Amino acid sequence: MNIQSILAEHDAVMQAAAPLPDIALRAPSRVVARIQEVHDVWIHAIAQALEDHARGQPA
Numbered sequence: 817m818n819i820q821s822i823l824a825e826h827d828a829v830m831q832a833a834a835p836l837p838d839i840a841l842r843a844p845s846r847v848v849a850r851i852q853e854v855h856d857v858w859i860h861a862i863a864q865a866l867e868d869h870a871r872g873q874p875a
Contacts, residue, residue: 843854868874 841855841858843851845851845854
């Protein structure tokens with residue numbers, strides 16, 4: 817699975833060069849600190865969902 821995280825609109829070069837992701841995580845902000853906060857929440861949510869799935873628990 818290809819998960820791509822784009823920090824902001826100015827990362828268009830990276831986005832254009834990367835293959836199409838299965839999941840794209842985008843933070844609607846130009847402020848790096850806010851983007852990092854949002855990504856931190858996503859990382860924990862994804863990790864929890866994967867752990868629950870591995871244990872056979874429903875989402």
